[in-house]
Amino acid sequence: xxxxxxxxxxxxxxxxxxxxxxxxxxxxxxxxxxxxxxxxxxxxxxxxxxxxxxxxxxxxxxxxxxxxxxxxxxxxxxxxxxxxxxxxxxxxxxxxxxxxxxxxxxxxxxxxxxxxxxxxxxxxxxxxxxxxxxxxxxxxxxxxxxxxxxxxxxxxxxxxxxxxxxxxxxxxxxxxxxxxxxxxxxxxxxxxxxxxxxxxxxxxxxxxxxxxxxxxxxxxxxxxxxxxxxxxxxxxxxxxxxxxx
Ligand code: ZN
Numbered sequence: 001x002x003x004x005x006x007x008x009x010x011x012x013x014x015x016x017x018x019x020x021x022x023x024x025x026x027x028x029x030x031x032x033x034x035x036x037x038x039x040x041x042x043x044x045x046x047x048x049x050x051x052x053x054x055x056x057x058x059x060x061x062x063x064x065x066x067x068x069x070x071x072x073x074x075x076x077x078x079x080x081x082x083x084x085x086x087x088x089x090x091x092x093x094x095x096x097x098x099x100x101x102x103x104x105x106x107x108x109x110x111x112x113x114x115x116x117x118x119x120x121x122x123x124x125x126x127x128x129x130x131x132x133x134x135x136x137x138x139x140x141x142x143x144x145x146x147x148x149x150x151x152x153x154x155x156x157x158x159x160x161x162x163x164x165x166x167x168x169x170x171x172x173x174x175x176x177x178x179x180x181x182x183x184x185x186x187x188x189x190x191x192x193x194x195x196x197x198x199x200x201x202x203x204x205x206x207x208x209x210x211x212x213x214x215x216x217x218x219x220x221x222x223x224x225x226x227x228x229x230x231x232x233x234x235x236x237x238x239x240x241x242x243x244x245x
Contacts, residue, residue: 005187005203005212007032007115007147009049010063011039011087012191012241015200016048018219019190023204028055030108030205032147032187033115036091036099037063038083038237039191040227046095060102061115061147062122067091068099071122079234086233109207112144125149129164132184133157136165143183151195152188152203152214156181175204175211185212191224198244 004023009016009031020029029052036042049056065071066084073081091099104121106113117124117131118138126132126146132155135144155165159181170188188201195201199216206213221241228238 001027001207003028003030003205003207005030005032005145005185005205006190007145007187007202008034008061008150008189008191009036009039009045010034010189010191011036011042011045012200012219012224013039013041013044013048014220014223015191015217016045018217019200019202020048020052022215022217023202026055026204028057030111030113030145031056031058032113032145033059033061033102034063034147035061036067036087036095037061038080038233039224040231040233041224042067042087042090043092043095045191046091046098050098057106057108057113058102059106059113059115060099060104060122063087064099064102065122068096079237082234083237086231107141110142111205112139112141114144114146116148117146118144126155126184126186127151129155129167132165132167133161135184136161136182139182143178143185146184146186147189149186149194150189150192151186152201153186155184157183170203170214175206175209175213178210178212187214192241193244194240196244198242 114121117126152170187203204213
């Protein structure tokens with residue numbers, strides 16, 4: 001089975017369209033949350049995801065919960081909060097219903113899908129070896145896909161579970177074997193990359209060949225930026241897309 005693993009779309013339709021086109025024919029699409037927030041087209045992104053049903057699995061992210069009023073935006077930085085409150089006003093009843101339906105974690109065979117971490121699927125950032133190690137102890141499957149940090153990476157469990165997991169950057173170009181060790185895998189962000197590369201980031205998982213392939217895709221950043229300006233979303237959020245930070 002060929003799966004497109006995407007995360008942190010953040011209402012960026014141009015980026016989502018480019019990623020789905022680049023992925024080509026897939027059997028399933030797995031989405032790790034934060035479909036909305038920051039960007040200008042929340043409803044359009046949800047509608048496009050819908051077209052992947054019934055071969056779509058999606059979990060909830062903190063920005064999806066913020067759009068529903070389930071999460072206090074006081075913890076967000078001022079720009080993120082402004083965008084979250086804007087999003088809350090924009091989402092249609094159908095979009096709300098969809099966001100409300102998203103589970104926090106989904107096991108899919110050998111894989112678990114969460115936005116943050118197994119310990120705290122909505123809020124925790126799995127970005128340090130220490131946090132990865134304590135989450136390996138809670139992980140019920142061999143592999144786990146996470147999003148939330150917008151940084152593509154892999155954490156490999158150490159042979160001795162007490163030792164620190166190893167952080168690996170995603171391999172550029174070509175598929176990499178999943179291997180026997182347990183892994184946390186972050187595909188990076190579709191709609192707001194933060195690793196210094198403005199191209200949309202995602203993964204192709206091949207469950208037959210047991211490989212993941214990390215991909216970066218150029219998209220019409222200027223189209224998204226123009227829509228953000230028209231929507232009067234914070235200038236800084238629009239500018240950062242051009243730099244991938
Ligand atoms: Zn996010």
